[in-house]
Amino acid sequence: MKVIPLGTSSGKPTLKRTVSAVAVVREGEWLLLDCGEGTQMQIMRAGLSPSRLVSIFITHLHGDHFNGLSGLLSTMGLDRRARQLVLAGPRGILEYLDTLARLKILFVNFPLDLQEFTEPERGAKGYRRERTRMGEWPPGDPRGLPVADAVPIETPASVYEGQAYRVSALPLDHRIFAVGYRVEERPRPGVFNIEKARALGIPAGPLFGRLQSGQDVQLAGGLVVHPSDVLGPERKGKSIAYCTDTRPFAASVELARDADLLIHEATYTEELVREADEYGHSTAAQAARIAREAGARRLLLTHFSSRYTDLGPLLDEARSIFPNTSLAQELVEVDV
Amino acid sequence: MKVIPLGTSSGKPTLKRTVSAVAVVREGEWLLLDCGEGTQMQIMRAGLSPSRLVSIFITHLHGDHFNGLSGLLSTMGLDRRARQLVLAGPRGILEYLDTLARLKILFVNFPLDLQEFTEPERGAKGYRRERTRMGEWPPGDPRGLPVADAVPIETPASVYEGQAYRVSALPLDHRIFAVGYRVEERPRPGVFNIEKARALGIPAGPLFGRLQSGQDVQLAGGLVVHPSDVLGPERKGKSIAYCTDTRPFAASVELARDADLLIHEATYTEELVREADEYGHSTAAQAARIAREAGARRLLLTHFSSRYTDLGPLLDEARSIFPNTSLAQELVEVDV
Numbered sequence: 001m002k003v004i005p006l007g008t009s010s011g012k013p014t015l016k017r018t019v020s021a022v023a024v025v026r027e028g029e030w031l032l033l034d035c036g037e038g039t040q041m042q043i044m045r046a047g048l049s050p051s052r053l054v055s056i057f058i059t060h061l062h063g064d065h066f067n068g069l070s071g072l073l074s075t076m077g078l079d080r081r082a083r084q085l086v087l088a089g090p091r092g093i094l095e096y097l098d099t100l101a102r103l104k105i106l107f108v109n110f111p112l113d114l115q116e117f118t119e120p121e122r123g124a125k126g127y128r129r130e131r132t133r134m135g136e137w138p139p140g141d142p143r144g145l146p147v148a149d150a151v152p153i154e155t156p157a158s159v160y161e162g163q164a165y166r167v168s169a170l171p172l173d174h175r176i177f178a179v180g181y182r183v184e185e186r187p188r189p190g191v192f193n194i195e196k197a198r199a200l201g202i203p204a205g206p207l208f209g210r211l212q213s214g215q216d217v218q219l220a221g222g223l224v225v226h227p228s229d230v231l232g233p234e235r236k237g238k239s240i241a242y243c244t245d246t247r248p249f250a251a252s253v254e255l256a257r258d259a260d261l262l263i264h265e266a267t268y269t270e271e272l273v274r275e276a277d278e279y280g281h282s283t284a285a286q287a288a289r290i291a292r293e294a295g296a297r298r299l300l301l302t303h304f305s306s307r308y309t310d311l312g313p314l315l316d317e318a319r320s321i322f323p324n325t326s327l328a329q330e331l332v333e334v335d336v
Numbered sequence: 337m338k339v340i341p342l343g344t345s346s347g348k349p350t351l352k353r354t355v356s357a358v359a360v361v362r363e364g365e366w367l368l369l370d371c372g373e374g375t376q377m378q379i380m381r382a383g384l385s386p387s388r389l390v391s392i393f394i395t396h397l398h399g400d401h402f403n404g405l406s407g408l409l410s411t412m413g414l415d416r417r418a419r420q421l422v423l424a425g426p427r428g429i430l431e432y433l434d435t436l437a438r439l440k441i442l443f444v445n446f447p448l449d450l451q452e453f454t455e456p457e458r459g460a461k462g463y464r465r466e467r468t469r470m471g472e473w474p475p476g477d478p479r480g481l482p483v484a485d486a487v488p489i490e491t492p493a494s495v496y497e498g499q500a501y502r503v504s505a506l507p508l509d510h511r512i513f514a515v516g517y518r519v520e521e522r523p524r525p526g527v528f529n530i531e532k533a534r535a536l537g538i539p540a541g542p543l544f545g546r547l548q549s550g551q552d553v554q555l556a557g558g559l560v561v562h563p564s565d566v567l568g569p570e571r572k573g574k575s576i577a578y579c580t581d582t583r584p585f586a587a588s589v590e591l592a593r594d595a596d597l598l599i600h601e602a603t604y605t606e607e608l609v610r611e612a613d614e615y616g617h618s619t620a621a622q623a624a625r626i627a628r629e630a631g632a633r634r635l636l637l638t639h640f641s642s643r644y645t646d647l648g649p650l651l652d653e654a655r656s657i658f659p660n661t662s663l664a665q666e667l668v669e670v671d672v
Contacts, residue, residue: 012411013377019407037407038374041349063410063441071355071373071403075348092439099435103428104512105399176440 001026001165001185001238001336003261003300005328006042007034010245010267010281010303011064018042018330019064020303022263024183024240026164031055033181033242033263039068040075046331050076051083055160057167058089059244060178061096070106073097077107088115088159088169090177115159117169119177165237170255172246174280180246182255185237189214189227197230238336241296244303247277248286256294260336263328264290265303269313272305284314288321302328337362337501337521337574337672339597339636341664342378343370346581346603346617346639347400354378354666355400356639358599360519360576362500367391369517369578369599375404376411382667386412387419391496393503394425395580396514397432406442409433413443424451424495424505426513451495453505455513501573506591508582510616516582518591521573525550525563533566574672577632580639583613584622592630597672599664600626601639605649608641620650624657638664 002025007018019036023043029052032039043050050072059065076085087093093116100106160167165185172178192212202208202225207217211227218224241256243249244265256262267281276283282290284301291299299322304311311327318325326334338361343354355372359379365388368375379386386408395401412421423429429452436442496503501521508514528548538544538561543553547563554560577592579585580601592598603617612619618626620637627635635658640647647663654661662670 011414012407013380015380018377037404038377041354041374044349044351061439061441063406063436063443066441067403067407068373070399071348074399074403078347092441096435096439096441099432100399103397103432105397105402105428105432107399 001183001240003240003263003334003336004046004048005263005300005302005330005332005334006039006046007036008302008304008328008330009064010265010305012306013038014306014309016309017304017306019067020059020244021065021068022242022302022328023048026185028052029054029164031057031165031167031183033057033183034059034065034244035068035072036064037067037071040072042330043072050079051081053085054083054162055086055088055167057160057169057179057181057242058087058093059172059180059242060090060174060176061092062176062245065245070100074107077109081110084111084113086113086115086160086162088167089117090179091116091118117159117171117177117179119171168255170251172243172251173249174245174247178245178280180241180243180252180255182239182241182259184239187237188235190232190234193230193232200225200229202230240336241294243290245281247280248282248290252290253294256290256296259294259296261298261300261334262287262291262294262296263300263302266301266314266318267303267305269317284318285321288318288325291322291325297324299325300328300334301325337519337576339576339599339670339672340382340384341599341636341638341666341668341670342375342382343372344638344640344664344666345400346601346641348642349374350642350645352645353640353642355403356395356580357401357404358578358638358664359384362521364388365390365500367393367501367503367519369393369519370395370401370580371404371408372400373403373407376408378666379408386415387417389421390498391422391424391503393496393505393515393517393578394423394429395508395516395578396426396510396512397428398512398581401581406436410443413445417446420447420449422449422451422496422498424503425453426515427452427454453495453507453513453515455507504591506587508579508587509585510581510583514581514616516577516579516588516591518575518577518595520575523573524571526568526570529566529568536561536565538566576672577630579626581617583616584618584626588626589630592626592632595630595632597634597636597670598623598627598630598632599636599638602637602650602654603639603641605653620654621657624654624661627658627661633660635661636664636670637661 004023006021009017009019018038020034021036021039022033024031159169168182169179172180210217214227239259241259241262243252264287266284266287268276268283270283270285273283315327340359342357345353345355354374356370357372357375358369360367495505504518505515508516546553550563575595577595577598579588600623602620602623604612604619606619606621651663
C-alpha cells in the first residue's frame with residue numbers, strides 16, 4: 001500500500017495547504033479518507049483516476065473534511081461512472097445527499113453503497129451502523145429513501161470487507177461525532193517454495209498458480225498436493241490507522257495497535273494544548289504519545305492549523321517522543 | 337470596477353481551470369458572482385480579502401457554480417466575520433444552508449441577508465423574490481425559519497441596492513432555473529469646476545467637498561450655491577452583465593444592453609451547437625451574437641468545456657462576429 005496526503009490543513013485552506021483528504025492506493029485501486037474542498041483537484045494532481053476509487057470513508061461532517069464530496073461525486077457522474085462506490089461515515093450523509101440531489105446541486109447516477117454510523121449513547125463504547133440497501137441510491141426520487149438494517153456494532157467493528165483490504169472503525173473524541181479508521185490489507189499467501197514443488201514432482205505451469213491461489217491439485221500419478229505443502233506461512237498484510245479530528249483518545253491507540261503507519265492529526269504544538277482540548281484536537285506531542293502507546297511503526301502528522309507556516313516545531317515536538325515521525329506533505333507518496 | 341475571473345471551467349475542474357466564480361472589485365469592496373468548488377482558494381490567490389466581500393450572487397444551484405459556498409462561508413465564520421453578507425440566488429439556498437448547519441457541516445455566525453428567487457411560471461417573464469428577514473440567519477435553531485415578504489417582481493428587477501452599485505437580475509434559459517445578473521455602478525457626481533467655484537467666491541476647503549457630495553452651501557455673504565452651479569453633468573457608472581449558464585436568450589441581451597462588459601458562457605464551439613442546446617449552454621459564436629445585439633462594448637468568454645485544452649478556436653469564432661472579445665483567464669484582472 002501507499003498513502004498520498006491530498007490535504008493537510010485544519011479548518012480552512014492556506015495558500016500552501018488544502019483541507020483534509022488522504023488517498024490509500026493498493027494495486028491500482030484506491031480508497032479515500034475524508035474529502036475536503038478541492039479534493040477532486042488534488043486527485044487530478046496526484047495522477048489518481050476517480051474511476052479506480054472504490055470507497056470513501058468520512059471521519060466527520062465538519063466542512064473541511066466533507067465539502068469536496070459533492071463535486072467529486074458529480075464529476076464521477078459526469079464521467080459516466082457505472083461501478084458502485086462505497087461511501088461510509090457518520091449519520092447525516094444520506095440527508096445531505098438527498099438535499100443536494102433534490103436541489104440539483106449534485107449529479108450522481110451510479111450506485112452508492114452508503115453506510116452511516118450513529119453516535120454511541122453516552123457511556124457506550126460502540127456505535128450503530130445503518131446500512132442503506134446497496135445500489136438503491138440514487139433512486140428516481142431520492143426523498144424518503146428507507147435506511148435499512150440498523151445494526152448495533154461491537155467495537156472495533158469492521159465497516160468494509162473488500163477483496164484487497166478490510167476497514168474497521170471506532171468513535172473518536174471530537175466536538176461532534178467523529179470516527180477513526182483502520183485499513184488492513186488482507187493477509188497474502190506465503191512464499192511459494194519452488195524447490196519443494198519440484199521435489200514433489202509438480203510440473204512448472206498452471207498448477208503452481210492454482211496452489212498459490214489456495215487450491216489443492218492432483219498430479220498425473222494420483223498424488224494430491226495441498227497449498228500448505230509448497231507455501232510458506234501466510235504473510236500479514238500492512239495496516240494503516242487514520243485518526244482525525246480527535247483529542248488524544250484510547251480508541252486511537254486501539255485503531256493504531258501495531259499498525260505500519262498511524263496518520264494522526266497534530267493541529268497545534270504543546271503551547272496550545274488548552275486550545276487543542278477546547279476545540280477537540282491534539283497536539284503533535286499527543287499524537288506521538290498515541291503512536292508510542294499503540295506500538296505503531298511510523299507516525300505521519302497532518303491537519304495542521306493555518307497559523308503555522310513553518311511546521312518544523314510540530315515535527316520536532318513529536319520526534320522527541322516518537323522518533324519515526326514525518327509531516328504529511330501534499331502529493332508526496334508514503335510507502336507502507 | 338475591475339473583474340477578476342476566479343474559475344472558468346464548465347462542469348468539472350481541469351488541471352488548469354477551476355469551476356465558475358468571478359470577483360467584481362470596486363474601491364476595496366467586492367462582490368462575488370457564483371462560487372464553485374475551490375473559490376476560497378482562488379480568492380486567496382487573487383489577494384482578495386473575504387472580509388471586504390459584501391455580496392454573493394449565485395446564478396443557479398448546479399454544483400460547479402455553488403459547491404464552494406459552504407467552505408467560503410465557514411472560513412469567514414472561523415475568521416470571526418461580524419459584518420452582514422448579502423447572498424442572493426435561486427430558491428433552495430436556504431434549505432441547503434439549513435441542512436448543512438443542522439448537520440454541523442457549515443459554521444456561520446454572522447448575519448446573512450438572504451434573497452431567493454423562484455422560477456417564473458411557464459410563459460411569464462419575471463420571477464418572484466422571497467426575502468428572508470435581514471440578520472435572521474443563522475438563528476439558534478435554523479430549522480423552520482420563516483421566509484417572508486414574497487414579492488412578485490417585474491423584469492428587469494433590482495435585487496440589490498448598495499451604496500456603490502446596484503444589481504439586477506433576469507431568468508436565463510438553462511436546464512434548471514438560472515438567473516443572469518447586471519452590476520451597475522451608481523452614477524458618479526460630475527467633474528468639479530474649480531474655475532466656476534472661484535468665480536462664485538467659494539473658498540477652497542470643506543465647502544468644495546460639501547458641494548461635491550451634493551449639498552447646498554451658503555457663503556459668508558449670504559449667497560446660496562447649489563451643486564449644479566459648480567458640477568458638470570453626472571457621470572454614468574460602468575456596467576457588467578454576467579450570463580451563465582444559458583442557451584442564447586433574450587434576457588441576456590436585455591441584461592447586457594449597452595454594458596461596458598458582458599461576461600457570457602461559451603461552453604462549446606459551433607461544431608457542438610446541438611450539444612449546447614441539449615445541455616442548456618451557448619457556443620462562443622452565440623455569445624458573440626448576444627454581445628453584438630446588446631451593443632455591449634466588450635465580451636469576456638468563460639465556462640469552457642473541459643474538452644478544450646486550446647481555447648483559441650472559441651476566441652476566433654467569437655471574434656469573427658464580435659471583435660472586442662477576450663477569453664477569461666483565471667486571476668487575470670480585466671479593467672472595466
